[in-house]
Amino acid sequence: MRRFLFLKGVKVYSFNRIDSTNNEAKIRIEKGIKLPALFIAKSQTAGKGTRGRNFYSDGGGLYMSLALKTDETKVQRLTVLAAVAVAQSIEALTGKNVGIKWVNDIYLGGKKLCGILCERVNDAVVIGIGVNLFVKEFPDEIKDIAVNLGGSISPEKLAKEITNRILGLICSGQEFIEYYRSKSVLLGKEVSYVLNGNLYTGMAVDIDDSGALIVKDSEQNTAILSSGDVTLIK
Ligand code: BTN
Secondary structure (H helix, E strand, O other): OEEEEEEOOEEEEEEEEEOOHHHHHHHHHHOOOOOOEEEEEEEEOOOEOHHHOEOOOOOOEEEEEEEEEOOOOOHHHHHHHHHHHHHHHHHHHHOOOOEEEOOOEEEEOOEEEEEEEEEEEOOEEEEEEEEEOOOOOOOHHHOOOEOOOOOOOOHHHHHHHHHHHHHHHHHHOOOOHHHHHHHEOOOOOEEEEEEOOEEEEEEEEEEOOOOOEEEEOOOOOEEEEOOOOEEEOO
16 A cells, blocks of 8 residues: 555545455544545455445546545535536546436446445545546446546546545535536436335436435425435436
């Protein structure tokens, strides 16, 4: 592991290969390291996604976890904030137009480019971000739904931009939900979702200030979704 100062006031822990940068961050938070801290790896052997899923991270991407203390108690709002920081970073550095799929995915050309996993540890949070940059070959199960950013952007440069933007949004208290809404690939579209074990369909009509997705069904009943999988119906 290399350890060096990479961003002003943010300690960076850098790895060639690790199980999961989120796990490493959580272990070190428990040990009382100075925060904020950034964990970055060239590849992960057990990259974690939401709801216990894997995140393919065998190299060719940016795999980072930013550990920090914040007054923001809602993990969902932090996920939304991080998605805004990632989307703005990619657009600023590459000029590419990305979309955000509620709540934690960044899309490029209709395919998943990035996933975000926020986890709380005591009074700190870990914001884990995985971006496919130049993955040589995606596994069969995701090869039709995942995409690389392409180009020649370095993971370090993107990590630095994202970190600065996350810290900037948190410290400034700047409003960010409006940008998130403007980038949503779901708003105004028919979606399906599972609630209490039942499958529903409806129109995604809004994202409220807590980051919840508001869906109306054909009888105008409103569902406020604070977590879970939502699928876009073509
Ligand atoms: C998802 O798509 O469900 C979320 C994926 C989050 C992946 C990132 S990669 C860096 C960090 N370490 C992990 O183990 N997971 C996150």
